[in-house]
Amino acid sequence: MTTWRLAGQIDDIRVPLADVQQRAEVCAIATLVEISGSAPRDPGAQMLISADDYWGFLSGGCIEADVARHGREAMAAGAARRLRYGEGSPWIDIKLACGSGITVLVEPVAATDQAVASLLDSHVTRRPVLWQSDGATRNVVAGGDAPAFAWDGAHYARLFEPVPRLVLIGEDGTALAAAAMAVQAGMEAVLITPGGPDQPPFPGIAYHRAAAPEALAAIGIDRWTAIAVLSHDREDDERGLAAALVSDAFHVGAIGARARLEARIAKLRGHGVSEADIARLHAPIGLHGFGKAPRDIALSLVAQVACAFHARSAAERSERLSISSTAPIASVSR
Structure with missing residues (x-):
């Protein structure tokens, strides 16, 4: 690490997402969708990745820089990718201190995506919403009593509630x-x-x-x-x-x-x-x-x-x- 990762303490991607949207930039959202064993974060934890920065953390500093690299490659290719770290991973040089295995879905997201606009509007108006995605298509619906996170192997749904x-x-x-x-x-x-x-x-x-x-x-x-x-x-x-x-x-x-x-x-x-x-x-x-x-x-x-x-x-x-x-x-x- 050559610089302090002050953005790593940001757990809610909505604030930096609003800034990225205002700059009309393509970004990537990385979502922890699955864990095997113990892990520092629960499923549903997210990172936001832009061309020159990233916010949030998924595994206590073990994988974030690599996830950001994959995020930028996904942005360039215009296609989502699924990453596996730790147990069952093809990258034996990236170790997880907890000894578990985690799966991360990285999806490129355009600033003009209507789901982004809906998510940010709900953040301002303090309404709970459910962000749904398969990595290619996103949708936002009223949250209601939905689970905080769900993953079926191909699609995930994450509940965004108003901040305290x-x-x-x-x-x-x-x-x-x-x-x-x-x-x-x-x-x-x-x-x-x-x-x-x-x-x-x-x-x-x-x-x-x-x-x-x-x-x-x-x-x-x-x-x-x-x-x-x-x-x-x-x-x-x-x-x-x-x-x-x-x-x-x-x-x-x-x-x-x-x-x-x-x-x-x-x-x-x-x-x-x-x-x-x-x-x-x-x-x-x-x-x-x-x-x-x-x-x-x-x-x-x-x-x-x-x-x-x-x-x-x-x-x-x-x-x-x-x-x-x-x-x-x-x-x-x-």
Whole structure:
């Protein structure tokens, strides 16, 4: 390795794909479709490959440069190719540290492909969709309760859901640090500061100055959104928290001393919040074992949200048998 592969930490190809599409470039998408034994990534992991760069990783650095080379050759030839690494591979010089075998489908994709446009539109509008492909023809349909990934040996279907979004209500150092960390963690960050400055504190986040209930309504809270109330003793704290608890947010937390919790819960009851919704509240916010400095609290908060998001996703995958290397061909429509 002669340069740092900073793009390797990008796990969602949609952001670089939008940039590649704007430049009207042909690209290639490499999808991990099958594994034999253990592997660093689950089936469905992807890389995006352009003429001069690549994003994502499939096997912890063992094969990515070679996959990128094959991707560019597929782009030049205009035809997909299937690659086998590790066990059962023809390339004995490329070793997998995990000792397993993996299959990667590499497909060239034109910037004008309608499936790409549909995928990127769903990313902006936060709609789950199913990306279906046989390496030559792609299609995007509503995601619904589809498995996260399915492969029948010739076609695959990959579920793309909205990225986790963290809505922060507050204005102090903790709120700002949490917003920055959320962006770094690949989340969408939204800051609500009622009556705050005209401009957001830094780029890369959405910003609302209205009262929390009105701002939450304007944002449109979905089940991929977490909400954290980080303001201190605002008169409308509980109004915002009540609106958060009755929303579709998958996680709601609030900062504050344990000694104030009973009084806060009483106010929530006064706002008509049910006992079931009150039980959803994480307060005090964040994971245990962190310090009390703004960055410590922010780190514990972002870690708690990420943990909750992945725990819920894992539960849904288990219910839907969502991560699998094989599926009936009927599960992949064309």
